Amino acid sequence: MAMTYQQALAYLYSLTNYEVKAASAYAPQFFDLRRAQRLLDALGNPERRYLSVHIAGTKGKGSTSAMLASILRQAGYRTGLYTSPHLHSFRERIQVDGEMIGEQELADVAERIRPIAAEDPELTTFEVATALAFEYFARCQIQVAVVEVGLGGRLDATNVLQPAVSVITTIGHDHMHILGHTLAQIAGEKAGIIKPETPVVSAPQQRPAMEVIRRTARRQAAPLHAVSQLWTWRATCHSLECQEFTASRHAGRDLWSLHGLCLPLLGTHQLRNAGVVLETVAVLRTAGLKIEDEAVRHGMASVRWPARFEILGSRPYFVVDGAHNLDSAHVLARTLRTYFPGQRPWLVLGILSDKDIPAILHQLLPISAGAFLASSRHPRAADPLELQQLAAAYDVPTRVCDSILHATEQAVAAAGENGLVVATGSFTTAGAAREAWLRLHGRPLPPLDPHVG
Incomplete structure (x- = not known):
């Protein structure tokens, strides 16, 4: 008899769940990338069957992920989105082209994973959920996955990815008992997603965080795209429905200006997130993705991301x-x-x-x-x-x-x-x-x- 959705949730929540009971340290005894990699290896490495964008940060990584996924959909790419936490249903975390994974679809993938995961009793809820998302994306034959880090970055289960671009949104003080008490310590964990020779886009950061990101990118020979040095943006008007703004890429080889952009996510902080998204789009264009200005415009205007003002x-x-x-x-x-x-x-x-x-x-x-x-x-x-x-x-x-x-x-x-x-x-x-x-x-x-x- 096939596993039901309720049984799948019970299985996921029966594993070690650091969203419910916080780990005492961000260390391999709690977060071990090798566990997630072994599970994905046993599944045939579904995460390698599509291009991915990996997004870490303290603030704005969910909004940034949602904006980018919306733009990619408008550009015609079949797009997966993996985020956490959820508001109402676990299924919100795993979406393809803006639609949540179905209850039976989640149960079917969980049933496929469960006997494989049973060989490693240390696997956590998030590690298995990440493998579930990547396997589901492969089954759906997506072209691009937008993947939000769960916690930190360096030891997060999502860090098994070899993305086309890594993205770091604004870094601030959160999870300090795990990630560290200074911006530099926290930034060190977030910068752990930077891969060798892989472009990294960074939001404007406070100096201690930016220094760590620069140092890590240099060590990994990863081209750094610092949004604060490449983009300017300006709000032109706002209402309770959306804010309009202009944005211009004024440095580097590719100059780019967009006027009259409409964003239903409110607040000046969302304009900063939009700047990060625009630079990520610029990097993806360089990687060969065809993302026209109209896709950017419609993707921004149609993004929905609940519980953000x-x-x-x-x-x-x-x-x-x-x-x-x-x-x-x-x-x-x-x-x-x-x-x-x-x-x-x-x-x-x-x-x-x-x-x-x-x-x-x-x-x-x-x-x-x-x-x-x-x-x-x-x-x-x-x-x-x-x-x-x-x-x-x-x-x-x-x-x-x-x-x-x-x-x-x-x-x-x-x-x-x-x-x-x-x-x-x-x-x-x-x-x-x-x-x-x-x-x-x-x-x-x-x-x-x-x-x-």
Whole structure:
């Protein structure tokens, strides 16, 4: 009897899962590339049957991946997209041409992998999921895979790839207990995806991070494309639906200007991500891919990437954002000031216990009208009573709720029709708040996973 989707999820979650229980160090005893490579070797190396783009970074790697995949689809390439984490269903992580892997398709590939993976009991959930994605992409006969790193880079299971181009988005402070406490240490792990003689595109970085990337690229004889030295961009106007901008490549051999680009992902940080995408497209063109300007234009305009300053509705305005560290909380606060000047949002807030909670609260509470605190469904979710104790230092009202749904209901009531609600603190909070808002408005829910005990 064929494996079911629920059985496939139960199998994946039965493995060591560092998304649920964090590893104590970024070291081979926890993250061993050889495990992932042995599994892929046994599967016949599906990851070698298509061109790939490998994307690491602290901030923006998901948005960057989504933009690039959208452009490649518009250019006519059958495109795979592998990202993490998911908001509602594990299937979101594995997409081909914008469509999630089907439930039975995932189960079928899991059934193929399970007996092979059983030979190595140390394999983790992410390592098997990565092999599953690569095998599925091969079965779908994709032409290009856009692959987001799960954690770090150097020891991440995705680092088995030999990509056409490596991409490093903005590096900041996150997962510091694993990756290191300085930007240079964190950058060293991210730069671990740089391959010998393989082009690497880097977002604008702070100096310590950029120095590490330059040094690593030089050691690997990898051509470095530093976006800050190659591109300029300028927003021309913005609304709650999209932002328009121009971008120009003003250095190097290939000059390139694009005017009137429309991007539905909001915030100035997304323009930086767009600059990284444009330089990646330039590199892929050099590698022989035919990507016309119109594909870039339509790909940017049609990209969808939920829970990144996503405005679900109005009366009150309801924003969902996966900000979960100091840097992303700072960007969220800045973007709120840009798009909702003078408004103080009511927060629906749930944060994971291993994050820098005081730093996140310091960015968000001073600009808020109040916060409804709840525990998300993640096993590492912080106790909302502890959040409330830390929030006492700020002159804003807080209330502990027994679920994200109840927190959402109360925040919407407090905001009134003319107010603003922002649900944030983690991607699990963002996902639960999206579901809560849809339920409150009688809207269809996205595909949800069955409960796995």
